[in-house]
Amino acid sequence: MKKLTKISTLFVTMLLLGTFSPLIASTTVSAATIEQPAIEAAAAFAIEPTTGKVLLNQNGDEKLGIASMTKMITEYILLETIKNGDLAWDDQVNISEYAHNISQNYELSNVPLRIDDTYSVEELYQAMAIYSANGATIALAEHIAGDEKSFVDMMHEKVESWGITNYELYNTTGLSNSDLKGNIYPGSTDESENSMTAREMSIVAQRLLLDFPEVLKTSSISEKKFREGTSDEISMQNFNWMLPGLIYERENVDGLKTGTTDFAGASMTGTAEEEGMRVVTIVMNATNGQEDLSKRFAETDKIMDWAFENWDMVPVFKEGQTLEDVEPLAVDKGKKDTLNVAVQSDVSLLIPTSADSEKTNATVQVKKDLLNEAGNLTAPIKKGTEVGTAQVISEGDELGYVNGNTGEEVTVVAASTVEKSNVFVLTGRWVKAFISDLF
Structure with missing residues (x-):
């Protein structure tokens, strides 16, 4: 640079x-001094997280679906609960019928969970952060707050403490309410969807990175086996295909979270560090992203190229x-x-x-x-x-x-x-x- x-x-x-x-x-x-690249997505945003400096803003203030990028908020609350001493990595988590039923739906991102077994907080967290496992996410939320509704209330309080106001959060996973088998947030409907602006999504990522930088140790894992050596073993390949060894690998990418639903389209919160400067990128509903699986990664790559080439600390x-x-x-x-x-x-x-x-x-x-x-x-x-x-x-x-x-x-x-x-x-x-x- x-x-x-x-x-x-x-x-x-x-x-x-x-x-x-x-x-x-x-x-x-x-007036701005650098011409922004045109990103093929409903919205795009980029910041330097330490300072919060906005580098790119393309329709960043329109509320759009966030899908599994929701899980970054769930991760934050989990890590905060551990930091406060109210939860430990080796604590054992019981699986409710609700979490079990969701985990058995293989049309969604999941690892198989059993009602007659327990799982450590750490292995469920890894399943959530690496493989976007929805049943594991619900199980963690229920363990921390008693039920998903109470955890969603915690999510509301947390994002509002960060100044986020233009949002809708109905569940901990980012799934469409219609996938939750009737276990929906009071006052919401099957059509209710988690939504946020690209600007606000960048604030979520910023807070996660600044307050719990250790999240990158997990979000950067390209592949890991869940319950290795058991009959429930499953290989969890990270859906962030820009990580090392994956199909759209980019050097220095180490996070953060993808999200895909019919409502939200193919979206991604990415982050990378080069020459001591980190950027956070948001791509929401990449154009034809669910048909062209490379699209959100190509647009993220475009933002990162531009940011690192055109800005300096x-x-x-x-x-x-x-x-x-x-x-x-x-x-x-x-x-x-x-x-x-x-x-x-x-x-x-x-x-x-x-x-x-x-x-x-x-x-x-x-x-x-x-x-x-x-x-x-x-x-x-x-x-x-x-x-x-x-x-x-x-x-x-x-x-x-x-x-x-x-x-x-x-x-x-x-x-x-x-x-x-x-x-x-x-x-x-x-x-x-x-x-x-x-x-």
Whole structure:
């Protein structure tokens, strides 16, 4: 990937706002600088998950069927339950009649489950993540929440906590309700289908990767045997055929989840990492995807080629660097009247590789509880004290960030120490101000 060698002068504006919030409006968004490829699908989307930077958006805000990509939400809740200590990988799971009946339907993705046997959480999780096994997914949901309906309620709460609102979730698997043998979510019908936008689907993938990166150890498995050495042994080949050794293999692909139903068409959430940069891609209802089994993989491959060739992560600030172009903050009762701010950590931006230079704009917001009635800071202030946040964005960026932020957020701190003035200096300043006011 080509590296940018030059970044032009930083242009910085400052807003002293009345609240402390990580979401600040930016006025620097303008025209995109890279032409997007045309993806043959109902919707396509791509992000860099660490920052949430949107790289590609093709009809990304239309709600569409998500099929088995639903299982990424189920995986998240399972992994969170384990992390919280309420579930262990070797816990044994009983199989209900409902989960058993679904698992015996070989027109769906399944591994065979027995009512008279138990299965470890780990082997059911592997069946779900690798082979999209629907009966195994239901069994895990019932084990965690008591029944699938209660688990779906957990799914609603979880996605809404991520800011996802334009969705429909009726089951844990992504199957059509008509396949669930009457075991449907209260208030739904046989025609109800799990749906979400491509943008929101990318948020699900982002949260899964950031909070539980270990998911890639399983999603990257090309093939594994379920219950090896038993009469129920079945070879589970991953439906993500871009993984190593499979028919549409692409180097560095390690996830994440496919989904196919008549309603949703052939869809895929993919992810790959090259030269230290990871991308997440969403393809929803690839054109003729159920007839042409290569289609969703070809379109995913197209997005990945474009993303890695046209975007690069470029350092903008180094840890401790002073924002020289920011008007210093006013300080009351100090030996100095002003204070410069510095970034607490490194900041990098995704910038088009074709750009020779980029203007960068930062919006700084000071914590409300540090400001006095006059809207100023009050000495003493120690170097390194957190004073607020900055949102940093590259001008010409109309695609923005998937979580609603207007840029890379970084904590800003006092660049130096401002000691409190002694009483004589403060008195002198007061007298000077008083006389100035008289005249």
